[in-house]
Amino acid sequence: MAFWAIPPILWQFAFFVVPLGFLVAMTFWSVRSFRLTPDMTLANWMFILKAGFFRSAYIYTFKLALLTALIASLSAFPAAYTLAFRLQPRTRRFLIFMLVVPFFTSYPVRIYSTQIFFSPEGIINAMIAPLGLGPVSVLDTPTGTVVGYLVLTLPLVLLLQTFALMNTPRDLIEAAHNLGCGRFRTILTVIVPTARVGLVLAATFAFVLSFGDYVAPLYLGGSNPPTLSILIADQVKSGNNWPRASVVAVTMILTLIVVMTAMLALAYGGRKKGRG
Template sequence: MFWGAPPALWQAAFFLVPLCFLIAMTFWSVRNFRLAPDSTLANWNFILTAGFFRNAYVYTFWLSALTALIASLAAFPAAYTLAYKVSPVTRRLMIFMLVVPFFTSYPVRIYSTQIFFSPQGIINTVLAPLGLGSLQVLNTPTGTVVGYLVLTLPLVVLLQTFALSNVSRILIEAAHNLGCGRFRTIWQVIIPSARIGLIVAGTFAFVLAFGDYVAPTYLGGSRPPTLSILIADQVKSGNNWPRASVVAATMILTLMVVMLVMIALAYGRRKGRA
């Protein structure tokens, strides 16, 4: 209890208390552009019944789920190579290279991505002599997903690498001795054994993408808006913090449900096992 008290107090002071204040603010009113403590459900009724909120919610959830899927699939070959195919020295070097992007501010990385995908950027400059036309990525959902991957992919590779590295080599050798090929061993031995880490990696990708504001703003063009952009729009529109708090509370609730479902999927027993 002694050693656990500092982080518990930290979480209470900087997460639970602000969260309770956020929930309370959803019932407040805005009068003459000023917040007024109240106990009204008008903010919830307005946001939850608004078509723009439903569209933004579905759009944000879909892009986040797509990002988690793409990041998980794209990261697996790299993680498998780092876990089983390279020397320990190379593995440490590559892990260090995956950590390096986190030394740089995320908005800076997004601005750098704009240089690659802008109409006169590096990629279109290379494609022009080939006669392939201009690649339109900025101000599209594709641009938003690219920004999400810039944020999440290095982390997913790291988490998958650690998960695969912890799979017992005895199980892999036993599978080979019983006649399993490489792909069957991956599918029936390695992936089930590393299931928890793989699911956690995908969940982290979803959580980070779901709440991101930078990528949909600077790469996606804010149209259509995601939930994070919707929060900013509500604040800018008449200083309506209560409605913005409703959107934020909905996002937090969604992430909690998604995480509980994914944890149950990761730690639940598989069929056919005692």
């Protein structure tokens, strides 16, 4: 059986570990006359970590990704609950299929179509204009960036939450009802704790995808203020400074590792104690 584990291990080593190692090594290189020079200098780290624009972009990106994870998780839960517990299997399968359909289309194409909805002369402003409302200004704002993040993450969060809730044992729910728990209390004390792993992982995916996204901040957020992904592109365009861009990228990777570790601890923590 160990033989069949070799191909994926080699794949991960060749296309993840090696590029990641090269990325980390590049953070210590320097740029001289617009050319990369292998070096061992901490100047790139010192410059980026001390730069006010980097701190601002880091905080801004983290806040938007966290906000997107919260909005996606909270807004998806009622729909996921309905899909898991209130619908017939045939209807549930159809709606789950419809949630998968957006992934058939390229994400940039979906973002371009979102521009049509929220542009000053777009569909939404055209619909609310007869009511004396608007125009709604969404493009080139943080709100536009969050909308783009939700276009990317919300279908996935809803799918993961639905599958997590569907795996909740029905006998636990019936036992809670027999003990006099109402629907809301049953959700809080039985369903959410039982489906905790799936719910936390769904929020984690939303944060990770939003934190590293480049398309939504560029086309819906207007790149002002810039996110970390925009900052990477700016560093490359500014004097071909790949080492500084690599510092930003490595910082993002380290942040995601810390966040994922914390979320996995939240998802799986206490399970052994509960079993004991």
